[in-house]
Amino acid sequence: MPQPHSDEPAGQVLPFRKSLLAMLGVSFVVMLVALDQTVVGTALPTVVAELQGFEYYAWVVTAYLLTSVITVPIFGRLGDYYGRKPFVLASIVVFTVASALCGLATSMPFLVLARALQGIGGGMLVGTAFACIADLFPDSHVRLRWQVMLSAAFGIANAIGPSLGGVLTEWSGWRAVFYVNLPVGVLGLWFAWRYLPHLRQQAHGGPVRVDWLGALLIAVGLGAMQMSVELLPGRGFDAYTAGLLVLSALAMVALWHWEQRCANPILPVEMFRNPGLAPLFQLSVFAGFTMFALLLYAPLLFQGGFGLSPKEAGLLITPLVVCITVGSIVNGRVITRIRRPNAMLYAGFGMLALATLALSQATRAMPHGMLLAIMLVGGFGLGFIMPNLTVFAQQTAGREHLGIATAMLQSLRMVGGMVGTAIVGTLVTRSYTGGVDHAMAAAGASQWAARMGDPQVLIDKASQLSLLGELGQAGHNGALLLEQARMSLVSAIHLGLLAAGIAAAVGVWCAHRVPPVRLARTAEPAMAAE
Structure with missing residues (x-):
């Protein structure tokens, strides 16, 4: 296989122009995943209304998340062995085809299955695309500069995603939300096929056996955990959710023991014993916990709790997603x-904790400028955390485990998001429902408690008018009860954000366990390019 040319810039495998074009391909791949995650949520209520299957509502998101979390470590490991380009190309094809199938869905079960296939493609993308950067730029200083392109792609997709999803749904129907992935996927496929080099480790040779039992145990463990996450807010901690959590724990214990005996483990347990990697994995969980809680519940606080319009809430959220890129x-x-x-990890988690805890005390009377500042601080915090976790892990893991270490960071961030969604969601749901039930019972309007107990009524003006009319006809002060519901929602979200802020504060404390990292300027040995 040909070796890199001697005139390449220090610290990178390809000349500047080819590096730029290769990074454009990877950036389109990252944008593909990020855009899908942000536009779909906006269209979900419309999807459910048309396809008639509210019981599958959560599974449209869950199916994607579950299959992607499972496949990230599988293809992260295979990319270490066979090179990442084949999997990047395959993942774009799978993701794009699955997006078309989602747009063609005629029922909710069909859509859930298509989303599961899309999650497989998304897991392949995440498991390989982020590790491509370390292949292309062995020098960590050079890598950090080029990673700005990925952060920009991620930030742009997050910034325009919610608004784009709303516009597409309103103008062209919800199917356009999935079809928008097709041109982005075609662009990403062309750039990656044309310009992304096939880099492989020179020392590797021979067939590799995939640890399918390990993959199955990961699927059972995370699948049972995710199902319990979805059911916990509504059912509480009953026998069924407890059984799922026990099944998840047993699968994880079995996975731990099996991976120690497996000759070719999909999840090298020695990585969790590595004093340099283990704390980074923990920090990734805390970052995911807080980030997902902030992204999910800040919009609900602004719209449902403070009564702002979607446009006003979007403007307040924009600094959070844009400053991830700027940070x-x-x-x-x-x-x-x-x-x-x-020190940047301390700064990142400190700023994230400060922003989340400040938002947990925010009131409707707080000036919008102050809310914008809180979102800005949170965005900068995440901008300091995410690239450093990746670079530090790649620097510590070395070339042999580079792909799986990068993939594990992404997986554990999603696992942290799952756990955070469960805890914060349960706190918000229980607190809000309890507050509404108490207010409605005190007013003698308990028969409307179920409808008021859905926070959507605080956002949907048509539902509000209908409910206020019914309450007025029954002789109740509907406006007062609605205001009490808003106050209950604000208190409930404050409680959930407080838990997320504590998780970020624990991240500040855990950052001291990360050994001092030196970003060496000497490039690692070059990889072979086909």
């Missing part, structure tokens, strides 16, 4: 110039 750019400039790169 990554600033981080890349700063971290290579300071003696202790670990």
Whole structure:
């Protein structure tokens, strides 16, 4: 296989122009996943209304998340062995075809299955695309500068996703939300096929056996956990949800024992014993916990709790998603110039904790400028955290485990998001429902408690008018009861955000367990390019 040319810039495998084009391909891949995650949520209520299957509502998201979490470590490991380009190309094809199938769905079960297939493609993308950066740029200083492109792609997709989803749903129907992935997928496929080199480890040779039993145990463990996450807010901790959690724990214990005996484990347990990697994995869980809670419940706080319009709420959320990108750019400039790169992890988790805890105390009377500042601080915090976790893990894991280490960070961030969604969602649901039930019972209007107990009524103006009319005809002060429901929602979300803020604060404390990282300027041995 040909070796890299001698005139390539230090710290990168390809010349600048080819590196730029290769990174454009990877950026389109990242944008494909990020865009899908943000536009689909906006269209879900319309999807359910047309396809008639509210019992499958959560599974449209869950099916994608579950299959992607399972496949991320599988293809992260296979990419270490066979190179990442074949899997990047295959993942784009799978994701794009699945997006078309989602748009063609005629029933909710069909849509859930198509989303599961889309999750497989998404897991392949996440498990391989992020590791491509370390292949292309062995020098960590150079890598940090180029990762700005990924952060920009991720930030742009997050910034325009919710608005784009709403516009497409309103103008062209919900199916357009899935079809928008097709041109992005075609662009990503062309750039990746044409410009992304097939980099492989020179030392590897021979067939590799996939640890399918390990993959099955991961699927059972995470699948049972995710099902319990979905059921916990509504059912509470009953025998069924407890059984799912026990099944998840047993599968994880079995996975741990099997991976220690497996000759070719999909999940190398020694990575969790590595004093440099283990704390980074823990921090990824805490980051996912807080990030997902903030992204899910800040919009509900602004719209349902503070009574802002979707446009006003979108403007307040924009600094959070945009400053993730800006924070990554600033981080890349700063971290290579300071003696202790670990300080950026402290700063990131500290800012994230500060923003989440501040939002947990926000009121409707708080000036919008203050809310914008809180979102800005949270975005910068995430911008300091996410690229550094990736670079630190890649620096610590070395070339042999680079792909699986990167994939594990992404998987554990999603697992943290699942756990955070369960805990925060349960706190918000229980607190809000309890507050509404108490207010409605005190007013003698308990028969309307179920309808008021759905926070959607605080956002949907048509539902509000209908409910207020019924309450007025029955002699109740509907406006007062609606205001009490808003106050209950604000208190409930405050409680959930407080839990998320505590998780970020624990991240600040755990950051001290990360050994000092030195971002060496000497490039690692080059990989063979086909």
